Amino acid sequence: MDGAAPLTEGILNHVRRDSLVNRRFVFPGDEVNTGKFEPHRVAIRNARIANPRPTLATHGFELFQHKSAVRNFADLAEIDAIYSGEIVEAIKSVTGADLVVTIGATLRTSADTSSGAKQPPAADVHCDTSPTHGPKLAHTLFQPHAAEGKRYRRSLVTSLWRTYSPAPQDWPLALCDGNSIAPEEGVHNYLVRTPSRPTPEEMSAPIEGEEDLPSALIFRHGPHHRWYYYPDMTRDEIVVIKLNDSDHAQTWFAPHTAFHDQGRAGTHPRESIEFRSVAYWL
Secondary structure, three states, X not given: OOOOOOEEEEEEEEEOOOOOOOEEEEEOOEEEEOOXXXXXXXXXXXXXXXXXOOOOOOOOEEEEEOOOXXXXXXXXXXXXXXXXXXXXXXXXXXXXXXXXXXXEEEEEEOOOOOXXXXXXXXXXXXXXXXXXXXXXXXXXXXHHHOXXXXXXXXXXXXXXXXXXXXXXEOOOXXXXXXXXXXXXXXXXXXXXXXXXXXXXXXXXXXXXXHHHOOEEEEEXXXXXXXXXXXXXXXXXXXXXXXXXXXXXXXXXXXXXXXOOOOOOOOOEOOEEEEXXXXXXXX
């Protein structure tokens, strides 16, 4: 962690208050938001040396050591064959859940995305599931496991995030303490998948049943938000991020975003994989 200061500054993109049509169109090699965003320079704490250390229960995210048997994280066949099972066991281990159902992986890079195999870093302040979409997603994925009248007492949607490029990375992940931000500070951002880049007319046209599409939250800026990051992450470390926890007695979500770490010299392009899943307590 040589050169990693206790505090750095980053420019984070927040949704503007006059942003009325908020959609995220995802297509091979890129994604585009219709929302209006504005940059804000914020202080970002070094979570490795923070006191108290962030945990899933207190902040909504936490760093863990985790060695993977995957040799090439860009190999989707290897991800399916090895990593999916590792995710299940890792989430069970760190949460104590009885059942984990995987959703899938997204590869990202700050380098060239023209091949379409990877997406760019998600550089706006967001939480991948909204308070309405998270419970709906958990209910839907549990149905194949609902034999014999089984029900769950609690569900937890998470993203398990890992970078596998050399440190320091040029676009690390900033994470917001879920206690310092309220879901009311966010607005729904609806996910629309398309085979290619949509035209401006397609991006703004009405979408029938839009309210039923998967939705994330994108957030307005607030000076009270507390931001953290883990500098110099290695491929043997993971960050588990709460996207939606049905147990609101503890911190139940954590907004996050990529940011360009301009204060570090000798950075490398960020290569990362995020894997979403839902954990259940039966």
